[in-house]
Amino acid sequence: MATDKAFDYIDQNKERFLEELNEFLRFPSISAQSDHNKDVLACGGWLKDHLANLGLEAGIIETEGKPIVWARGRGRSSKKVIFYGHYDVQPVDPLEEWRTPPFEPTVKDGYIYGRGTTDDKGQFFAHVKAVESLLKAEGELPCEVLFLVEGEEESNGEALADYIKENKVELASRAVGVVVSDSSMYDERTPAITYALRGVVPLEVTVKGPSCDLHSGQYGGAIGNPAIALAHIISECVGIDGKVKIKGFYDDVRKLEDWERENVKKLNYQDSSLKNQVGVKNLFGEKEFATLERLWARPTFEVNGIFGGYMGEGGKTIIPARATAKITMRLVPNMDLKKTAELAKGHIRAVCPDFVELEITGGDAGANAVIFDKNNELIKAGVEALKKGFGSEAVYIGCGGSIPVTLTFWEELKKPILLMGLGQDSDGAHSPNERFLISSFINGAKASAYLLNSI
Amino acid sequence: MATDKAFDYIDQNKERFLEELNEFLRFPSISAQSDHNKDVLACGGWLKDHLANLGLEAGIIETEGKPIVWARGRGRSSKKVIFYGHYDVQPVDPLEEWRTPPFEPTVKDGYIYGRGTTDDKGQFFAHVKAVESLLKAEGELPCEVLFLVEGEEESNGEALADYIKENKVELASRAVGVVVSDSSMYDERTPAITYALRGVVPLEVTVKGPSCDLHSGQYGGAIGNPAIALAHIISECVGIDGKVKIKGFYDDVRKLEDWERENVKKLNYQDSSLKNQVGVKNLFGEKEFATLERLWARPTFEVNGIFGGYMGEGGKTIIPARATAKITMRLVPNMDLKKTAELAKGHIRAVCPDFVELEITGGDAGANAVIFDKNNELIKAGVEALKKGFGSEAVYIGCGGSIPVTLTFWEELKKPILLMGLGQDSDGAHSPNERFLISSFINGAKASAYLLNSI
Numbered sequence: 001m002a003t004d005k006a007f008d009y010i011d012q013n014k015e016r017f018l019e020e021l022n023e024f025l026r027f028p029s030i031s032a033q034s035d036h037n038k039d040v041l042a043c044g045g046w047l048k049d050h051l052a053n054l055g056l057e058a059g060i061i062e063t064e065g066k067p068i069v070w071a072r073g074r075g076r077s078s079k080k081v082i083f084y085g086h087y088d089v090q091p092v093d094p095l096e097e098w099r100t101p102p103f104e105p106t107v108k109d110g111y112i113y114g115r116g117t118t119d120d121k122g123q124f125f126a127h128v129k130a131v132e133s134l135l136k137a138e139g140e141l142p143c144e145v146l147f148l149v150e151g152e153e154e155s156n157g158e159a160l161a162d163y164i165k166e167n168k169v170e171l172a173s174r175a176v177g178v179v180v181s182d183s184s185m186y187d188e189r190t191p192a193i194t195y196a197l198r199g200v201v202p203l204e205v206t207v208k209g210p211s212c213d214l215h216s217g218q219y220g221g222a223i224g225n226p227a228i229a230l231a232h233i234i235s236e237c238v239g240i241d242g243k244v245k246i247k248g249f250y251d252d253v254r255k256l257e258d259w260e261r262e263n264v265k266k267l268n269y270q271d272s273s274l275k276n277q278v279g280v281k282n283l284f285g286e287k288e289f290a291t292l293e294r295l296w297a298r299p300t301f302e303v304n305g306i307f308g309g310y311m312g313e314g315g316k317t318i319i320p321a322r323a324t325a326k327i328t329m330r331l332v333p334n335m336d337l338k339k340t341a342e343l344a345k346g347h348i349r350a351v352c353p354d355f356v357e358l359e360i361t362g363g364d365a366g367a368n369a370v371i372f373d374k375n376n377e378l379i380k381a382g383v384e385a386l387k388k389g390f391g392s393e394a395v396y397i398g399c400g401g402s403i404p405v406t407l408t409f410w411e412e413l414k415k416p417i418l419l420m421g422l423g424q425d426s427d428g429a430h431s432p433n434e435r436f437l438i439s440s441f442i443n444g445a446k447a448s449a450y451l452l453n454s455i
Numbered sequence: 456m457a458t459d460k461a462f463d464y465i466d467q468n469k470e471r472f473l474e475e476l477n478e479f480l481r482f483p484s485i486s487a488q489s490d491h492n493k494d495v496l497a498c499g500g501w502l503k504d505h506l507a508n509l510g511l512e513a514g515i516i517e518t519e520g521k522p523i524v525w526a527r528g529r530g531r532s533s534k535k536v537i538f539y540g541h542y543d544v545q546p547v548d549p550l551e552e553w554r555t556p557p558f559e560p561t562v563k564d565g566y567i568y569g570r571g572t573t574d575d576k577g578q579f580f581a582h583v584k585a586v587e588s589l590l591k592a593e594g595e596l597p598c599e600v601l602f603l604v605e606g607e608e609e610s611n612g613e614a615l616a617d618y619i620k621e622n623k624v625e626l627a628s629r630a631v632g633v634v635v636s637d638s639s640m641y642d643e644r645t646p647a648i649t650y651a652l653r654g655v656v657p658l659e660v661t662v663k664g665p666s667c668d669l670h671s672g673q674y675g676g677a678i679g680n681p682a683i684a685l686a687h688i689i690s691e692c693v694g695i696d697g698k699v700k701i702k703g704f705y706d707d708v709r710k711l712e713d714w715e716r717e718n719v720k721k722l723n724y725q726d727s728s729l730k731n732q733v734g735v736k737n738l739f740g741e742k743e744f745a746t747l748e749r750l751w752a753r754p755t756f757e758v759n760g761i762f763g764g765y766m767g768e769g770g771k772t773i774i775p776a777r778a779t780a781k782i783t784m785r786l787v788p789n790m791d792l793k794k795t796a797e798l799a800k801g802h803i804r805a806v807c808p809d810f811v812e813l814e815i816t817g818g819d820a821g822a823n824a825v826i827f828d829k830n831n832e833l834i835k836a837g838v839e840a841l842k843k844g845f846g847s848e849a850v851y852i853g854c855g856g857s858i859p860v861t862l863t864f865w866e867e868l869k870k871p872i873l874l875m876g877l878g879q880d881s882d883g884a885h886s887p888n889e890r891f892l893i894s895s896f897i898n899g900a901k902a903s904a905y906l907l908n909s910i
Contacts, residue, residue, distance in 0.1 A: 032769050091771065097667060155769065184673075198672060202770045211734030216757045217653060217856025218880060220785050221697065221749035222729060224739030227758035227780070231689035240687050240808040242676065274677060279666030284679030284810040294676035302671045303682035304773050305764035310781055315657045315817075317783050317856075318759050325682070326765060328772050330675050353695040355739040362770075401672025401772075430670045430773055 003388070006449040009137035010129065014442050017129045018112070020050070021441065024087075024121050025105040025114045031066055031088035031155040040151050043087050044069050047149060054132045056147075063159030066151030073131060075141030079455050082146045082171065082178040084405060085124025086153035089116035090430045097432035110438055117436035118423035123181040124149065126422055126441050130448030143455045144174065150405070153182075156365065161408045168412040176416070176455050177378035178409045181444065183399045183421030186267065188437065191386035191447070194419035195374050196296055196398040197406060199331030201341045201366035202304075205233065205348060206324040207356040213309065213318040224355030226323040227308045234325060236351040237344070238301040242285035242294070244329075246347040249299065249340065254333040254371075256297050263396055264292045277426050296398025300330040301344075330400065337366045367404035370417075378416040381454050386420060389447025390440075397421075420447065458843070461904040464592035465584065469897050472584045473567070475505070476896065479542075479576050480560045480569050486521055486543035486610040495606050498542050499524050502604060509587045511602075518614035521606030528586060530596030534910050537601045537626065537633040539860060540579025541608035544571035545885045552887035565893055572891035573878035578636040579604065581877055581896050585903030598910045599629065608637075608860070616863045623867040631871070631910050632833035633864045636899065638876030641722065641850050643892065646841035646902070649874035650829050651751055651853040652861060654786035656796050656821035657759075660688065660803060661779040662811040668764065668773040678774055679810030682763045685778040691806040692782075692799070693756040697740035697749070699784075701802040704754065704795065709788040709826070711752050718851055719747045732881065751853025755785040756799075785855065788826040793819060822857040825865055825872075833871040836909045837902075841875060844902025845895075849875075875902065 010017075027043035030036040044060060044067050051071035052058040058071035066088065092102040092115050100106040105114035112122065127147075134141050150160040164171060186192040209226040210219070238244050269292050271283055285294040308323025310316035329344060331337060341363030352358045372379065374396055386394035399419070410417050422444035428434045465472070482498035485491040499515060499522050506526035507513040513526035521543065547557040547570050555561040557570035567577065582602075589596050605615040619626060641647040664681040665674070693699050724747050726738055740749040763778025765771035784799065786792055796818025807813045827834060829851055841849035858874075865872050877899035883889045 309760035
């Protein structure tokens with residue numbers, strides 16, 4: 001069988017594949033930090049050259065944001081598979097918590113450690129190596145392949161979305177669908193197809209009190225404290241039972257279908273392993289939903305950051321002039337991001353004490369949730385490909401995060417999306433010591449090669 | 456009357472007094488910054504020499520911290536008045552906000568501008584000039600005078616407190632009481648006796664969630680958010696109506712006496728001026744208490760600083776690993792700082808959600824509130840002296856802040872304390888462009904001379 005040759009090629013070249021991945025990982029392509037602009041550009045340039053060197057037609061699309069890297073290879077059939085990826089990465093702070101330097105990839109216990117290993121350089125690069133393997137081992141590709149790789153996924157850039165919208169007819173033409181590997185397997189051994197993604201919408205809330213920090217002895221009791229006002233606002237938005245208190249927040253929430261609740265039961269998820277993984281004694285959230293249901297199918301209100309007043313060593317007896325919370329809400333299917341943001345803004349205005357001024361930004365951009373029909377042909381092919389690549393059955397899972405571009409592809413191209421995550425939830429995608437299982441990199445490349453051969 | 460001569464002397468020499476104050480002010484004696492150690496020592500040395508040159512016995516007491524400057528002058532009676540002061544000053548940052556250099560005293564519109572003008576060199580120096588005037592104009596002091604001037608008030612040094620404790624018998628012997636001018640007049644024209652000071656006790660609360668920052672999409676809904684937990688804790692400790700919710704917090708709170716509520720009414724304080732001064736639209740606090748009552752006689756719970764998670768530009772979709780609040784509670788008479796701290800800790804533990812771990816530090820040190828009997832002889836003499844010095848009636852005021860050394864004198868010597876503030880709240884004691892009204896310096900010297908003559 002044709003795929004056997006590609007599998008052999010992958011096995012024979014995996015050391016080199018890993019070395020090339022290391023090269024890719026060494027670029028500190030942090031798109032959210034402007035002092036890394038050059039690194040982002042250099043990383044995109046390296047990737048374009050790498051794709052061209054495989055014999056693909058490759059190029060760079062300049063945008064108002066970071067450039068998009070693309071590459072195309074024609075194949076035996078005119079059917080087209082689009083592979084999405086992103087070459088930018090998250091910031092690295094807190095740097096002091098990294099056990100190895102984030103941009104010096106380090107192998108340990110079967111994992112490769114470094115920023116971008118799982119999110120998304122490592123996952124995406126498996127598809128690049130699949131295409132190389134088919135080209136080298138079989139002499140040609142079984143179908144047309146198009147890579148579209150953006151450089152601003154981690155900074156919420158709009159360049160790729162704009163490109164997709166502008167070129168949707170051409171992109172959709174002959175396309176079987178879009179393959180995205182920027183999510184997770186079910187566990188270390190069990191590959192998975194992600195059929196549902198939560199959406200997200202961010203807000204930044206600043207409360208302003210006195211025009212400068214005041215002495216808390218001289219003024220305390222008469223001048224309101226912005227940090228206390230902010231704490232009050234947050235408490236009025238979400239309870240410690242996990243229930244969001246924003247009026248109307250749950251009105252549009254999609255109910256879980258029977259097969260989904262059955263699916264979650266069958267997966268037999270162990271809360272204890274999650275607790276151990278992240279180091280908490282107790283989980284959090286709505287009691288009437290199982291953990292996986294809460295993670296995949298329930299909306300949330302999170303404070304991503306909070307700050308105000310004196311944050312140094314020791315104490316300083318002040319009433320802070322202001323305090324800020326960075327907030328994101330996770331959305332599930334049928335919720336609209338702008339409507340939800342407006343509900344939140346209205347609620348925050350309503351509960352904000354009158355002794356502070358309120359400033360809210362954000363809420364006009366983000367991503368709605370998305371859910372795919374697991375019965376479409378691309379997803380079925382993906383299930384089979386993962387089984388061949390990993391040697392074990394794939395399961396259906398949801399994903400608590402959002403991949404906004406997935407939604408754009410889906411809405412604009414109206415073609416199936418195959419989310420075959422090669423990472424793991426425990427990889428620490430946005431945390432120190434991010435990692436990626438090397439065997440998943442290799443098995444992912446095999447699955448991808450098998451998938452292309454089965455189109 | 457004997458005092459007339461001293462008053463004449465003060466009027467005739469006020470230009471020189473101001474020049475000498477300028478010399479004192481030019482030392483950048485910032486005790487909290489070790490690169491100013493030499494300046495602190497030089498300033499103390501200058502002060503000792505200045506006091507000795509007036510004909511007083513003077514010296515320097517070396518301590519583990521900054522030296523204490525002392526000076527003694529015998530008088531007609533063996534009664535002793537102790538004058539407290541501090542020759543160190545606050546740091547000057549933000550330096551760019553100063554309109555004139557902080558250590559080049561500058562006169563404008565009847566004020567002298569510079570670091571330490573009101574806090575505390577200018578206020579204290581008025582007493583030095585009072586003693587000089589009595590010595591020069593009347594040939595001798597009416598009673599014994601002891602100056603105790605510390606060099607680490609602004610860096611929370613313990614040297615003077617230790618000295619007072621070790622020498623309390625000698626200090627208390629023949630003492631009428633202690634005079635402290637390190638607070639405020641009621642307004643620019645109205646001198647005041649501060650009869651009550653609030654206490655303070657700090658706590659630092661950290662809530663710990665997952666062992667590192669987590670992706671809020673991947674984990675949100677199952678892993679609790681420490682920033683939300685902290686917001687909940689704060690909201691459960693204090694309401695936006697100003698009521699502290701800690702169980703038992705108000706149990707020991709001293710009730711305002713009738714004369715105090717009358718006193719506040721008579722002062723006819725204008726909330727609008729406070730709003731304008733600090734730039735807020737609405738004041739804060741317990742509705743059933745007037746603003747001055749809340750500031751002087753009601754305890755508070757303040758968040759001086761709050762931080763956790765991502766605080767940079769843009770957003771980062773994380774569940775923070777931890778969040779911290781720096782808290783101080785202001786105390787009023789009859790509240791015990793340690794008891795209050797224990798109540799707060801117990802309450803915080805009780806309301807802390809089970810999905811985070813709690814760490815609380817502090818609560819074992821601070822200052823209790825203090826209140827003085829306005830009917831004691833020293834305070835009565837102070838009222839009369841201020842009237843003579845300033846030419847207008849003195850009023851009784853409280854102070855929302857604490858002056859820990861006052862409490863030490865009071866507890867150790869068991870003698871009356873006279874807080875005759877010569878500064879104003881608007882002087883900017885710890886801010887850029889600190890200032891001191893020159894007429895208050897002169898009138899303060901007169902009041903002090905009158906006071907000594909009336910002992």
